[in-house]
Amino acid sequence: MTHVRITAESGIPLMGSLYFGVIDRGTSLLQVRPSCGCNLNCPFCSVDAGPESKTRATSYEVEMEYLLEAVDEIARFKGEGVECHIDSPGEPMMYRHLPELVAALKGIGCVTAVSLQTNGTMLTDISIAALESAGLDRINLSLHALDPDMARMLAGVEWFDIGQVSEAARMVANSRIDLLVAPVYIPGINDAEIPKLIRFAQECGAGKRFPPLGIQKFEHYRYGRSPKGVKAQSWWQFFNRSIRPWEKEHGLRLQLDMERDFGTVRRQFVPLTMAKGDKVTVEIRAPGWIHGEMLGVAKNRVVSVYNCEKESGQVRVKIVSAKHNIYTGQPV
Ligand code: SF4
Numbered sequence: 001m002t003h004v005r006i007t008a009e010s011g012i013p014l015m016g017s018l019y020f021g022v023i024d025r026g027t028s029l030l031q032v033r034p035s036c037g038c039n040l041n042c043p044f045c046s047v048d049a050g051p052e053s054k055t056r057a058t059s060y061e062v063e064m065e066y067l068l069e070a071v072d073e074i075a076r077f078k079g080e081g082v083e084c085h086i087d088s089p090g091e092p093m094m095y096r097h098l099p100e101l102v103a104a105l106k107g108i109g110c111v112t113a114v115s116l117q118t119n120g121t122m123l124t125d126i127s128i129a130a131l132e133s134a135g136l137d138r139i140n141l142s143l144h145a146l147d148p149d150m151a152r153m154l155a156g157v158e159w160f161d162i163g164q165v166s167e168a169a170r171m172v173a174n175s176r177i178d179l180l181v182a183p184v185y186i187p188g189i190n191d192a193e194i195p196k197l198i199r200f201a202q203e204c205g206a207g208k209r210f211p212p213l214g215i216q217k218f219e220h221y222r223y224g225r226s227p228k229g230v231k232a233q234s235w236w237q238f239f240n241r242s243i244r245p246w247e248k249e250h251g252l253r254l255q256l257d258m259e260r261d262f263g264t265v266r267r268q269f270v271p272l273t274m275a276k277g278d279k280v281t282v283e284i285r286a287p288g289w290i291h292g293e294m295l296g297v298a299k300n301r302v303v304s305v306y307n308c309e310k311e312s313g314q315v316r317v318k319i320v321s322a323k324h325n326i327y328t329g330q331p332v
Contacts (some may be wrong), residue, residue, distance in 0.1 A: 001056065004286045007063040012017035012295065014070035014231050015270065016302030019089060019202045019289050020060040022070050026269045027258070029083045032071060034101060035061040036081060038118055039092035041156030042144075044186050046224040047089040050156065055290045064097045068104050075110040078267045083113040091159050093122040113137040113263075117182070120159070123168035127285050128175055138178040138210050142167055144186070147191040154190065166200070173205035181206050182214045185242060187233055194242075211261050215243065215254055219303045223290060265282045270325060271298035279332060284312050296329070303327040
């Protein structure tokens with residue numbers, strides 16, 4: 001695995017890639033991605049992360065000051081009431097400067113909340129206290145089962161200890177950080193675990209300011225992992241066959257609304273600098289996430305170039321996707 005450190009001097013912008021930097025989906029919530037390493041091997045991982053990944057060729061880490069400059073600029077463009085959600089395609093707690101990053105993000109004028117997605121394995125009394133002092137508002141805890149064997153199987157590592165993670169969840173719920181339990185429902189696998197997780201969230205004090213639960217829908221992704229025999233539900237099946245019956249059984253609203261529940265509102269997109277179909281010259285600056293991919297730079301954005309044979313210099317590419325300022329291209 002190649003490790004790439006992204007600094008101001010690297011000449012790699014912090015918009016344009018799904019792997020690191022800042023992602024703007026046209027709302028007041030910014031996804032902030034400081035690194036992308038992971039310590040688990042979940043068999044349903046949407047991004048094929050972790051030590052046993054078959055597709056990942058590169059790990060990225062962004063210098064904190066450089067990341068803060070980018071967030072500051074984008075947050076000022078978005079205006080008052082920005083939430084920074086730290087949600088690396090991996091485990092963000094593996095970023096060495098996480099408490100410092102949280103504190104600095106909270107210090108940005110337009111930022112009113114900072115939240116973190118984590119698998120919980122690195123939450124200890126010490127790390128929770130550091131994140132609490134830094135001013136972290138919410139932890140979205142990816143916890144998919146309470147049964148020890150099922151939880152271990154879904155983490156993909158023998159050492160996974162559900163006792164440690166559930167104890168950490170209780171510590172978070174008892175701190176000034178709010179807890180949101182965010183299991184992925186994998187049909188046919190953890191059906192019996194979801195009601196247990198709902199009861200756990202209700203009883204441990206999750207959801208002081210935000211909802212206690214955010215059940216996520218399992219999806220198949222091109223470069224992700226899917227457990228054998230599992231078929232993703234349609235959105236209709238997810239809400240009508242799963243969410244609604246659980247809502248009735250537990251007397252709890254589980255279908256969340258970004259504005260009502262998190263205060264996330266639509267905001268103008270940071271302008272695209274390229275459009276789908278454009279032909280541009282990119283400067284290759286780093287290896288890509290998967291083999292055969294390189295990261296190029298053009299017009300102040302990262303472009304993921306697939307089937308790229310050159311490892312440096314300039315490549316002429318056609319932009320094949322530009323949605324949400326995430327760019328992919330093919331050599332022409
Ligand atoms: S699902 Fe999350 S915790 Fe599990 S391997 Fe993927 S990135 Fe890591």
